[in-house]
Amino acid sequence: MLRIDCPCCGPRDHDEFRYGGDASVIRPAHDDADFEAWYRYVFVRENPAGAHREHWQHVLGCRQWLIVERDTRNHSIASVALARKSPPRKQSR
Amino acid sequence: MRRYSALSILRNGLAGHRHWQRAWRAPEPKRSYDVIIVGGGGHGLATAFYLAENHGIRNVAVIEKGYVGGGNVGRNTTVIRSNYLLDGNTQFYEFSMKLWEGLTHALNFNVMFSQRGQVVTAHSADQLDFFSHRANVMRLNGIDADILSRDDVRRLVPYLDYSDTARFPIHGAILQGRAGTARHDAVAWGYARAADGHGVDIIQNCEVTGFLRDGEKIVGVETARGPIAAGKVGLAVAGHTSVLGHKAGLELPIESHVLQAFVTEPLKPMVDHVVAYGADHFYVSQSDKGGLVFGGNLDGYNSYAQRGNLGVVREVAEAAIALMPCISRVRLLRHWGGVMDMTPDASPIICPTPIDGLYLNGGWCYGGFKATPASGWCFAHTIATGKPHPLNAAYSLDRFRTGRTLDEAGVGPFAWLQ
Numbered sequence: 001m002l003r004i005d006c007p008c009c010g011p012r013d014h015d016e017f018r019y020g021g022d023a024s025v026i027r028p029a030h031d032d033a034d035f036e037a038w039y040r041y042v043f044v045r046e047n048p049a050g051a052h053r054e055h056w057q058h059v060l061g062c063r064q065w066l067i068v069e070r071d072t073r074n075h076s077i078a079s080v081a082l083a084r085k086s087p088p089r090k091q092s093r
Numbered sequence: 094m095r096r097y098s099a100l101s102i103l104r105n106g107l108a109g110h111r112h113w114q115r116a117w118r119a120p121e122p123k124r125s126y127d128v129i130i131v132g133g134g135g136h137g138l139a140t141a142f143y144l145a146e147n148h149g150i151r152n153v154a155v156i157e158k159g160y161v162g163g164g165n166v167g168r169n170t171t172v173i174r175s176n177y178l179l180d181g182n183t184q185f186y187e188f189s190m191k192l193w194e195g196l197t198h199a200l201n202f203n204v205m206f207s208q209r210g211q212v213v214t215a216h217s218a219d220q221l222d223f224f225s226h227r228a229n230v231m232r233l234n235g236i237d238a239d240i241l242s243r244d245d246v247r248r249l250v251p252y253l254d255y256s257d258t259a260r261f262p263i264h265g266a267i268l269q270g271r272a273g274t275a276r277h278d279a280v281a282w283g284y285a286r287a288a289d290g291h292g293v294d295i296i297q298n299c300e301v302t303g304f305l306r307d308g309e310k311i312v313g314v315e316t317a318r319g320p321i322a323a324g325k326v327g328l329a330v331a332g333h334t335s336v337l338g339h340k341a342g343l344e345l346p347i348e349s350h351v352l353q354a355f356v357t358e359p360l361k362p363m364v365d366h367v368v369a370y371g372a373d374h375f376y377v378s379q380s381d382k383g384g385l386v387f388g389g390n391l392d393g394y395n396s397y398a399q400r401g402n403l404g405v406v407r408e409v410a411e412a413a414i415a416l417m418p419c420i421s422r423v424r425l426l427r428h429w430g431g432v433m434d435m436t437p438d439a440s441p442i443i444c445p446t447p448i449d450g451l452y453l454n455g456g457w458c459y460g461g462f463k464a465t466p467a468s469g470w471c472f473a474h475t476i477a478t479g480k481p482h483p484l485n486a487a488y489s490l491d492r493f494r495t496g497r498t499l500d501e502a503g504v505g506p507f508a509w510l511q
Contacts, residue, residue: 001403002394015404019394019509022348042506043346043437043493047335049397072349072397 002070005080008062020055022046023067023083049073055083094290096201116282117161117289122296125322126154128476129314130329131301131337133157135166135277136454136461137329138284138295139469140476142200145291147470148477153293154323155285156316158300162281165332165461168399168431170354170388172367172378173463174211174272175236178227179499181487182440183234188484189467190236190271196466202283204275205381211272211367212241212250214416216261220371224267231269241266250368252419260415261372272367274378280465304341304451311341311450327452327476332432333397334455341451346437346493348508351392351430352459353401355409357423359383368416375412384426387413391433391459393509401430433459437506438492440499443472443485452476453490458511 002014022045028037052072057065065083070076095101095114105113128144130137133155144150173193175186197203215221221240228238246266247255253263285295296318305313305320313322330337338345360383369376377387389409392401406428414421436442436456441464443454454472457464471485481489492498493506504510 013404014394014402021507021509022395039494040344044344045335045346045348045508047345047348047395049333049336049349052395054395070394072395074398075396 002075002077004056004058004066004068004077006058006061006064006066007080007082008064009058012058012061014056016058016060017056017066018059020057020065023053023055051078094286116286117295120294120296122154122156122294122299122316122318122321125313126294127152127324128327129153129321129323129325130155130327131314132164132328132330133161133285133295133297134164134329134331135280135284135465136331136457136468136472137327138281138288139465140327140329140454140472141293141295141469142284142288142291143470143473144477145288145293147473150477151292153288154321155288155293155295156299156301156314156321157295157297160297161285161295162278165431165433166281166465167278168354168429169277169459169462170376170378170386171274171277171462172211172272172376173206173275174269174367175463176211176213176227176231176238176267176269176272177501178230179501181499182501183230183236185467185471185484185488186463187234187236188470189464192466192470193275193463194271196275196280196283200283200287202279202286204279204283206273206275208271208273209366209378210268210270211369212246212266212268213369214246214253214263214371215265215267216372217264221265224265228267237269237271239268239270241268250366252363253368253416254418266371274367277462280462284465284469301337302340309449311448323450325450325452325476327454327472329454329472331434331455331457331461334434334453338453338455341446341448343446343448343451343453345490347434347456348395349397350394350433350435350509351396351398351401352388352433353392353405353409353428353430354386354388355406355428356380356384356386356426357420358426360385360423370412370416373412373415375409375416377413377417385420385423391435391509391511392430395509397432399430399432401428433457435508435511437508438498438500439502439511441468441488442490443468443475443488444481444490445475445479446490
């Protein structure tokens, strides 16, 4: 099993997570009319044999989207971070 | 190459089996070839064989990082079928099926092709309608297909769960009688031996590390044993297409994923067909040694590790027991993983590339074994003539750019969901 150290929930089995693919792929702006940019966003993948930044969602936990850096040759995980840039909203009382 | 025959077995048997010729040579690489095929798997060896057999191009080398039969050609579940729905796939896989039917004789090597038939169970009226649609498409293309009722299925494969408590009751099935299995190692060895017999050099334990260029054109490969020049270079390295593609400067719509397969302890003959579960991803056949050979879904995240995870072992076992409760006490003998090139539409790529001198065969997802003969045939044609064969015209690299994808599963461009 992969064990993903969720920033919210601690180390959890990867079966609790949903895979979201290559995190280095950035969606073009909605008003971007460049065909090539959209083609690359939808289809082209780096697919490295080595360090890979990828999205995982902790669907059976905190439901946060995470960015995990994992080696695709041996599954060792170098880092786990929240995918969103802004800090989580404070809970209302 | 000395031909194998009943007489040769008798003669060598009487001589104590001391005089068998080795099946293929272990030549030193020459300094240049007309064509170099990178990858000595089933597809690469088949390509080399058909280059010589169909096109008379015999100054060919197959360069393999490991050993012949050590990659995916020796790691699959050996199912052969041609029950595809979409134009482009339907005709290609049926052509492959026809080549399988004559392969043992064409190669003078027994690939143990067993047309035991494949049954895919349907679990609702809607699913059986969809299977009928598929069967009609197949029949219109001259491919055998039969729709079975629940009673027909029960007569044919009585060991499935027909009880009132079945999680997904069996409603019917689609049967392709000509589908079956083959001995995967024999396919690799047979193509290697037959290609070698035509003068192809098979160079094992020699990794291709880069490409020789003359301007933009690719004119050979860098290998662990030095540079080798070539008029044309063909890549047949599915699983690692991205790794070599990047070295050549190709941008590819491919992700590498692991697919696991399983073998149980040997049982007495029980599963006489290939059986696939229509309600989940599970398929099973029984090997000649008696082990149940089965598989299921991808592990579901990018991976170049030839091993999988326990979560999928559990999922596949659950699907197996839901369909065949009678095997719940059978023990697994071993399980393993193979690395797949997953494309966004689960269909392969066989085409010339935008780089002069470089040809691509890859993106086989988890369906490469059954395609081996047709893939080699069409890739050889593509390399020899510079243009795709009509059968692989749909498998171009630019289909993703032009919107002509062949999305058989209909799940969209998510490699790990195919």
